[in-house]
Amino acid sequence: MPWSRMPGMRTHWDIFCNVIDNYGDIGVAWRLARQLVAGCGQRVRLWVDDLAAFNRIWPAVDPRAAAQTLEGVDIRVWRVPFAHVEPAQVVVEAFGCALPEDYLAAMARRASPPVWINLEYLSAESWVADHHGLPSPHPRLPLTRYFFFPGYTTGTGGLAVEPDLATRRDAFLRDDAERFCADLGLAPAQPGEWRISLFAYENEALPGLLDAWAGGADRVVCLVPEGRIVPQLERGFGGRPLTPGDVSERGRLQVRGLPFTDQDAYDRLLWACDLNFVRGEDSCVRAQWAARPLVWQAYPQAEAAHHAKLEALLARYVAALDPVSARAVAGMWRAWNGVPGAPAAGDAWGAWQAQRQAIEAHAHAWPGRLADAGRLAEKLVEFAENRLK
Structure with missing residues (x-):
């Protein structure tokens, strides 16, 4: 269009x-x-x-x-x-x-x-x-x-946003999402399953998050495009490779390697997932326009200068959430960015799970608030x- x-x-x-x-x-x-x-x-x-x-x-x-x-x-x-x-x-x-x-x-x-x-x-x-x-x-x-x-x-x-982005997103979810997921090798989602995209820099919180996903009650399918986080993920699975097409499993967690993709295909990945872990500027903005919950990893800077940027966006993002859900989002973002005093990643994930419905509703409404800028x-x-x- x-x-x-x-x-x-x-x-x-x-x-x-x-x-x-x-x-x-x-x-x-x-x-x-x-x-x-x-x-x-x-x-x-x-x-x-x-x-x-x-x-x-x-x-x-x-x-x-x-x-x-x-x-x-x-x-x-x-x-x-x-x-x-x-x-x-x-x-x-x-x-x-x-x-x-x-x-x-x-x-x-x-x-x-x-x-x-x-x-x-x-x-x-x-x-x-x-x-x-x-x-x-x-x-x-x-x-x-x-x-x-x-x-x-x-x-x-x-x-940055195209005028027709919401129309294209809604058409994809209505007409093409199932085929897109099947092309990635995904079976139909189980009740309560999480489909999570993971695009990240190296992260000290990753092992604890993987443990929480593997040991939790809900099945988690984690989709990982090629990038800097892959070697760390491979270590988390005993050194098994995670090149595009590879699949590793541990407990309730399945991790799938994806090829590095172009911008338009990455948009479709964001739209197809229940939660998106994103990094830097461009993927953060696209994840917000995707109307899906997100966890942002700011680009690491000397003397933790990026924490101020994180807190500024976090304050804006959670302002319309109820206090319990806002704390869950803040806890996960801070844990993922190594903010001093943040909860452990596994604890942060448990709090996020408990508020899943409210966080998803908030993310769905968020693009309407972004448009004001x-x-x-x-x-x-x-x-x-x-x-x-």
Whole structure:
């Protein structure tokens, strides 16, 4: 189904993405590029320095091609030295990746300098709205960079989402979910069974959680895409491999290895599960839009700086829950992120199980609350157009 297009100018955009690790940066940049083209009718050129990593989240990408067009996006290799090109009208620097000096100089030579936007990482922290949209003049060149913060309130840059996402999700659950699960090798779910996706960084809480799942009353089927958590899972099953297609069982727990998948297929995995363990930014946002309960693992930072981000989102997420269910969600999130004073993972899981119905109802309603923040791509277009006039 085509997305509805937002009226306005058809502006030319350059998005720069430096792939650092874990596919998060390219995941956000690619999703934004697609939404700007399909949802907002913009022309987008996406510069990426690691096409092999890009290929992991979107297999149609040819890692050897210097230029290619996919989903209407002009994809270019970001090489050093940088190619001589005419800068776009809007330039997006994803996550402070530092634009090439030659490109910056070309921006400064334009009679009308481009709108230069630094797309920041998502956070639910209260300071985000105060810093969103602030200008920063370049120290040498006649250019101004604007800091654009995605966020959860109307005073921020909003959240990445396609206008038709809820329609596609509901159609999948109605028409395709059973076939999707069968293609993964899953038998029809037993009464009370949990289907849980697990996409995570290495985690000290994992052994206790596996023990709770294996020794519990409810059957748990855990679906694990390739990633950093797999070696730890393999150790938890006596060293048995967990490559795509492999299955390991212990007590009431079955763990299935899945291939690393593209963004659209990952959405379908989130929709098909009863609970999703997610990591970083992009999968966290998609899990929230999935209308399914989630446990978020924030990207670990020095001196536990990520705990502040965790607590900010947690406070917002549980605000509408009853106190007992809110404590269950908070306990599980904190245990999974190693917050001092958090309950043991097994105890946190028991509390979550007891509140399953209330937590599921809350997750189903949550996307309606998220929508108040607005759509990231549309807010970026509005921000840029107001400065191009």
